[in-house]
Amino acid sequence: MWFRRIFRPDNNPQPKRTARKQPRQGSTQIGLGPKEIRQLDRLQIRGIKALRGDRIGGRASFRLKPSVEFKEYRSYVPGDDIRFVDWRATARHENIFIRQGELPKDVIVYLLVDCTASMNWGLTAKSLAQRSLASALSYMALSQSDRLVIYPYGGEKNIEYGPISGKGYIPHVTRYLRHLSYGGSGSLHNAARRLTQKVSRGGVVFILSDLLEDGNLSDILSLFPAPRWWVNVLHLLHPYEIQPEIRGTYELEDSETGRRVNMDISQEALADYQKRVENWRNDLELVCVENHAFYNLIQTDWLLGEEILPYLRQYKVLVDL
DSSP states (O other), X not given: OXXXXXXXXXXXXXXXXXXXXXXXXXXXXXXXXXXHHHHHTTEEEOOOTTSOOSSXXXXXXXXXXXXXXXXXXXXXXXXXOGGGBOHHHHHHSSSOEEEEEEOOBOOEEEEEEEOSGGGGOTTTTHHHHXXXXXXXXXXXXXXXXXXXXXXEESSSSOOOEEEEESGGGHHHHHHHHHTOOXXXXXXXXXXXXXXXXXXXXXXXXXXXXXXXXXXXXXXXXXXXXTTTXXXXXXXXXXXXXXXXXXXXXXXXXXXXXXXXXXXXXXXXXXXXXXXXXXXXXXXXXXXXXXXXXXXXXXXTTSOIIIIIHHHHHHTTSEEEX
């Protein structure tokens, strides 16, 4: 696992640890409240004009059409609708000019949702913050004429959901997220490969994971080449995974494999662990930059409306409408 490179004695890979104390709890609700909905109605998932869209939607695009809403002119060609002729511009020149406006488009938003056992760690599990965030991203996509696909990996009996579009599906998405199962191990690389094999047109991708698994993030992100894909890695970690509050001798258990190991956790070991975590996060961010993706660490005790949404807006994952 990527995590095993962080906290281990020499030549002895270590699984994840448990902690007795818990930090401030985030919301235990997966759905959205009125305050969060008001925030989301003023925000949009960031994308670029180069993203392909097959349907008329709410996003700016490079595609133009004859329109009374002016963006630029082009010369008249036989067959053009004369309703869009700009007679004033035509009168000033020898050619006939057609007014063109922008043809808005949709994009598909893909949520790759980590449903492995490690996401259920903690008295307030990481999966709660993950599904609350997935609910918010889904709401923005569906309410702003984009299409949505949810790809869970890991867990049991989870199936792909979508593509869907329209605000009428928001209650169904919330219900789907509430019933996701978590357990065992899973492969983000396999999930990403299946997605890109099925889809060639690209879109906006959100990876919602703690990234505690075997594999190379660079290989995963290489499956989503820019500018066809716009990838956001939302790294979800429990506060005690960043800064543990434990001392003494513990039996540590890997939540996905069940492997156990005894360890004497001293102040020096914790300092070394925290340095390894920082280096790991820096390496992940560098990999994202090299592959034209965006990396954001999100602590799972953050509140959605007060902390997570403002944070994503600050770093331009979400933008104002």
